[in-house]
Each structure stands twice: as structure tokens, then as C-alpha cells.
Amino acid sequence: MKLHLKEKTVRIGLLLVGLCVAHFGVTLFLLSNLGSDPFNVLIQGLTRMVPWPAWLAMTHGRVHLAVSVLIVAVLLMVDRPQIRIGTLVCMALGGPIIDVFTALLTPVIHAGLPLAIRITVLAAGCVILAFGMTVVICSEAGTGPNDLVAVVISEKSGKPFGIVRMCTDLAFAAVGFLLGGTVGLGTVICALLVGPVAQTFMPISRKICTVCVKKYQKVER
Secondary structure (H helix, E strand, O other): OHHHHHHHHHHHHHHHHHHHHHHHHHHHHHHOOOOOOHHHHHHHHHHHHOOOOHHHOOOHHHHHHHHHHHHHHHHHHHOHHHOOHHHHHHHHHHHHHHHHHHHHHOOOOOOOOOHHHHHHHHHHHHHHHHHHHHHHHHOOOOOOHHHHHHHHHHHHHOOOHHHHHHHHHHHHHHHHHHOOOOOOHHHHHHHHHHHHHHHHHHHHHHHHHHHHHHHHHHHHO
């Protein structure tokens, strides 16, 4: 039992590293001012168009949390084993991590930069997000709610994760746009790029996580 608990600790540590890397990428393309990621476009649309009761005071952050909780609730019924402690960690820490990176990076990356540089920042953010996301998934400690949708669909359909992730991103963006969310060049690039890039990173991230866990287990024995 002692070894089992320590293995969980290592996996959660890997998840936290991947979460920070992924949200560093998210912050980069958000600061490029070329469009939000597809999931947040959906949140924008729900925040703007859904007639929430005034007493709920549903801000973007609260709607994001509410949708994440709803996704987790649905997945608990569809594929309960996929919901782990790391899923809750991702829900709780995602926003604060982005806030920290935003404060650090805003003086360097801003809307006044040339378009070519902002597109480069956007593309770099998508690649970094894809890598961090695969580390989170391969840690097997839990996956963020919106990423978990693609993971579950991929496993149940037998389709490649990269294709499924691209399709879910396009669906989030389309529904969000119809509800009034803002879709920009960055949204399209993110939807088309993150899934396929994540697919290429998946074997590397899986190997990294496996090596870290096995090495730690050897030390403890």
C-alpha cells in the first residue's frame, strides 16, 4: 500500500507539471489576441446568450466551472473510472495558473506586437499546450474535463485521439460561435493544430511518464 500511494504521488506530480506546461501554452495564445481556445469560445457564448437568472451572477469563470462540473457529472455516468483526483485538480488549478502566467507574460506579449510575431506566439502556445496536455493524460492521475471528453470518445470509438480532439474542438468553437462567442484566427488554428500535434507527442509523453514512475519505484524498493 505504501508503494502504491507513493506511485500516486509521482503521477500527480507529473500531472501538475503537465498542467503548468499546458496552461503556459494557453496563456501564450490568449495573449496573442488572435482568438480564444475553442472551449473558452463555448464558455463565452454560454455566458453571453444563455438567460441566466440575475441572482446567479454567472461570470465567465463561474460558467467555465459549471460546464466543467457538468462534463464530469456526465462522464461519471458514461465512464466512471476515467474520473480521478487529477480531474478535480485540473478543475481547481487551471484558472489560477493562467492568472499567474498572464501577469508574468503580459508586459512582454501584447496586442501592439507585429502580426507575424503574434501568430508565432499563437502557434508556439498551441504546441506547448499539446505537449502539456499529453503529459497530463499520460500521467494517469486524471485529465481536465474538456480534454477528457476527447479521451473517452477516442477510447470508446477506437478513433485516433488527435482526430477526435480536433473534432471536439471544432464542435466547441462552432456551438460557442452560434451562441455569440468570439471566434478568431487563433481559435481556428488551435482547433486544427492542437489535436494532431498532441497525437504526435503522445508516445513521447507516455514514455516520459513510464520512466519517471518506474525509476521512482526502483529507488523506493
